[in-house]
Amino acid sequence: MSPLITRVLSTRAGYGLTILRIFVGVIFAAHGSQKLFGWFGGGGLAGTAQFMESVGLAPGTLMALLSGGTEFFGGLALIIGLLARPAALGLSVLTLVAIFS
Structure with a gap:
């Protein structure tokens, strides 16, 4: 296994x-889920x-x-702990776009 994959999948949390x-x-x-499905109001x-x-922001x-897919599936990835670092990166980029727009 390559060192990059090992580093992404390992944890010391x-x-x-x-x-x-x-x-x-x-x-x-x-x-x-609010954005995608209308749940929770x-x-x-x-x-x-x-x-x-x-x-x-068009279209x-x-x-x-x-944005809804990144939040929903990135949040699920954080909950499960599966590929948490790439999910956190996607959520960070999404949050930066929200801040600057």
Whole structure:
């Protein structure tokens, strides 16, 4: 196995970091499910697409699908602990786009 793959899949996290990872994963997965499915009082894909268009992120449907999918599936990856580092990278980029737009 290559050193890069070994490094991505390995962990030295204790209980505290595991609890924090799960907590953050639940928050992102819930927020992504609001965007994609309209759960927990969210607007669903159509409502999120309209919002994305209104803030200048076009095409709105594609941007809503990408952001909701990244939040939902990245959050699930953090909860499970499967490929948590790439999921955290995707969620970080998504959060930076949200901050600067």
